[in-house]
Amino acid sequence: MSSLQRRLVGHWFAPAPILNLAVVRLVLVSMELICLLVPFIAWKVGACNGCSVGYQMILTRIDPSDYLPLPALKVLMLPFGPWGIRPEPMFLRAVWLLAVVTGVTSLLGLYTRLSLSALAATTTLLTAHSYSYGEYHHPEALLTIALWTLVLCPSGSALSLDSMQTRLHIATYGKRFVPLRTVSRESEMAGWPLRLIQWCLALAYFSAGISKLINGGLAWFNGYTLARMIGEDAVERGSALGVWFATQIPLLIVLAMLTVAIELTFFLGVLFPILTPLYVFLGTGMHVGIYVLQRAPFPQLVALYVVFIETFRRQFGAFFQRGRPAPRWAAIYDELCPRCRRTMVFLDSMDWRKRLTFIESEGQWPHASAAAPSRIPDRSPQTLFVIGPDGTIYRDFFGFRKLTGLLPPLWPLWPVLHCPGFRRLGPWIYRLLSDDSAGHVCPAELTGRRVVSGDVPV
Amino acid sequence: MRLGKIVATLYCGAVLSLQSYAIFSTTSYNNWYWPFVNYPMYSSSFHAGESFLRVELRAVPCDSPGDVFRLTEDDLHLKWRHFIMLVHKSATVRRADLDTELQPGSEPTTEALLHFIATYVPRHVCRVQVWRQRYTIGPGGLELPGQPWEIAQEWVLTLPGSGGVSVDTTGHKP
Numbered sequence: 100m101s102s103l104q105r106r107l108v109g110h111w112f113a114p115a116p117i118l119n120l121a122v123v124r125l126v127l128v129s130m131e132l133i134c135l136l137v138p139f140i141a142w143k144v145g146a147c148n149g150c151s152v153g154y155q156m157i158l159t160r161i162d163p164s165d166y167l168p169l170p171a172l173k174v175l176m177l178p179f180g181p182w183g184i185r186p187e188p189m190f191l192r193a194v195w196l197l198a199v200v201t202g203v204t205s206l207l208g209l210y211t212r213l214s215l216s217a218l219a220a221t222t223t224l225l226t227a228h229s230y231s232y233g234e235y236h237h238p239e240a241l242l243t244i245a246l247w248t249l250v251l252c253p254s255g256s257a258l259s260l261d262s263m264q265t266r267l268h269i270a271t272y273g274k275r276f277v278p279l280r281t282v283s284r285e286s287e288m289a290g291w292p293l294r295l296i297q298w299c300l301a302l303a304y305f306s307a308g309i310s311k312l313i314n315g316g317l318a319w320f321n322g323y324t325l326a327r328m329i330g331e332d333a334v335e336r337g338s339a340l341g342v343w344f345a346t347q348i349p350l351l352i353v354l355a356m357l358t359v360a361i362e363l364t365f366f367l368g369v370l371f372p373i374l375t376p377l378y379v380f381l382g383t384g385m386h387v388g389i390y391v392l393q394r395a396p397f398p399q400l401v402a403l404y405v406v407f408i409e410t411f412r413r414q415f416g417a418f419f420q421r422g423r424p425a426p427r428w429a430a431i432y433d434e435l436c437p438r439c440r441r442t443m444v445f446l447d448s449m450d451w452r453k454r455l456t457f458i459e460s461e462g463q464w465p466h467a468s469a470a471a472p473s474r475i476p477d478r479s480p481q482t483l484f485v486i487g488p489d490g491t492i493y494r495d496f497f498g499f500r501k502l503t504g505l506l507p508p509l510w511p512l513w514p515v516l517h518c519p520g521f522r523r524l525g526p527w528i529y530r531l532l533s534d535d536s537a538g539h540v541c542p543a544e545l546t547g548r549r550v551v552s553g554d555v556p557v
Numbered sequence: 558m559r560l561g562k563i564v565a566t567l568y569c570g571a572v573l574s575l576q577s578y579a580i581f582s583t584t585s586y587n588n589w590y591w592p593f594v595n596y597p598m599y600s601s602s603f604h605a606g607e608s609f610l611r612v613e614l615r616a617v618p619c620d621s622p623g624d625v626f627r628l629t630e631d632d633l634h635l636k637w638r639h640f641i642m643l644v645h646k647s648a649t650v651r652r653a654d655l656d657t658e659l660q661p662g663s664e665p666t667t668e669a670l671l672h673f674i675a676t677y678v679p680r681h682v683c684r685v686q687v688w689r690q691r692y693t694i695g696p697g698g699l700e701l702p703g704q705p706w707e708i709a710q711e712w713v714l715t716l717p718g719s720g721g722v723s724v725d726t727t728g729h730k731p
Binding site for chain 1: 584588607638
């Protein structure tokens with residue numbers, strides 16, 4: 100393999116954290132869902148006209164002679180009729196509904212690949228339909244490509260119900276609980292999707308920059324060009340700041356040069372990670388500025404900057420981690436009990452702030468008892484012990500109640516469980532729920548427990 | 558993993574090729590192969606002394622002539638570009654020659670515009686007006702218009718007993 104080949108393979112297929120891919124999935128799918136569910140952003144702001152079902156209904160009333168279906172729409176409509184068929188209103192409503200449902204399941208990571216495929220197909224269809232009447236806009240194109248890209252990669256391998264289901268399966272039938280932080284979470288297939296989207300962004304910016312040089316020439320930098328463009332949009336769409344900016348010729352000359360410089364050299368931010376934060380900052384500023392001055396929205400492009408997450412994690416991750424060394428808590432569980440292992444899977448998946456250490460009581464008992472200077476009172480099977488940094492022991496309900504303050508998804512339960520009366524009621528409910536899952540209770544003989552007596556610390 | 562890499566390589570190659578083709582094949586708009594498009598928006602240049610028109614479509618209700626209200630593309634259930642095209646076509650005719658007579662080819666535009674108004678505006682409208690205001694890019698940038706809004710075009714509508722709408726007057730000079 101030549102040096103160039105090695106560098107190319109390293110650029111595209113270097114092992115990368117699958118967590119990054121999952122975060123990209125969450126951000127991009129959220130962006131798409133916002134467009135689908137908030138008509139104000141989709142239609143009035145203009146971020147994604149085609150995402151609004153009301154706008155789609157208007158399109159269906161346009162004269163058929165104005166219908167010029169894009170190839171993307173023709174391909175997606177092929178299973179439903181002849182080449183070039185125009186979608187019916189009811190069909191578009193169903194597609195929009197499917198987009199919302201699959202958007203939610205994609206966000207949750209439930210049947211992730213299937214959900215993402217359906218989300219990508221439906222949003223492509225809706226947007227392509229909105230552009231099949233002679234009017235085109237640009238905000239959605241790259242996000243659409245990015246969604247299709249996520250279909251082909253393991254974006255559901257983390258932060259998803261799919262991954263939790265896999266871990267639960269292992270915990271139940273594999274008879275072991277493996278905390279997330281102890282397993283390798285990198286894959287050679289996790290980096291290329293982000294690289295691809297980064298290069299698509301760089302190409303899009305380069306297109307914008309080179310078009311200005313070719314179509315506008317040097318006159319594009321005379322200040323009057325931006326004065327006219329910003330002024331016209333600002334007057335039409337009601338931006339007072341834009342109207343003021345359109346009168347600042349020297350400032351507009353600088354702004355024009357900065358804009359084209361960012362657009363033409365954005366690819367440097369992809370090639371040289373040290374420059375990435377600068378270009379992300381400048382690009383975000385450019386889009387925010389365009390919106391504030393001209394009311395032209397490109398939120399999807401800003402959302403797409405999440406594909407630079409790895410660079411930010413490497414450059415700034417240590418800085419944030421150094422800031423708050425959080426005290427660790429310990430959760431002691433019964434390794435031989437499948438239900439306990441499953442519970443640990445849930446707790447582990449909710450431990451976003453990495454505050455918990457998991458200790459299994461059977462094999463790591465010395466470790467477990469050492470975690471609590473005041474000594475754990477017994478070693479009952481199927482008992483949850485939560486031990487604070489100061490060695491205080493909380494058992495069963497009281498352990499769970501402590502966890503509601505530690506694990507962000509459980510935070511809403513914290514005030515409820517601290518209501519007056521829950522000190523008595525809570526243990527009863529906890530026992531009731533445990534007994535409810537009596538079918539999952541793991542008697543020692545079924546799980547192969549060594550019955551220990553006499554050495555239980557009191 | 559090897560097969561996965563091959564598929565990923567082919568996919569990346571295809572996407573980047575299509576994106577590059579859309580971008581480098583032309584510098585004018587190239588949207589046909591959406592989502593593979595180029596980005597030449599805002600790439601024209603302008604100079605000091607040029608001007609642009611702000612145009613609005615307004616309606617005068619029959620029951621309260623003083624209560625003039627603005628009509629937007631949403632009110633007429635139109636796409637923005639379609640709406641702007643319909644309204645500007647009327648205004649542009651007036652701007653070009655300040656003639657009260659409509660130029661050939663603009664009548665269907667007017668009919669279409671009035672059809673959408675009759676269909677989607679719930680209030681009875683007796684007059685429809687296209688208003689305009691000229692802005693100039695002066696030596697110091699955008700100059701606020703010295704002249705107020707002016708009517709570029711007006712149509713007087715009559716409501717026959719059947720409930721339909723007919724255009725009684727076209728090209729009314731304000």
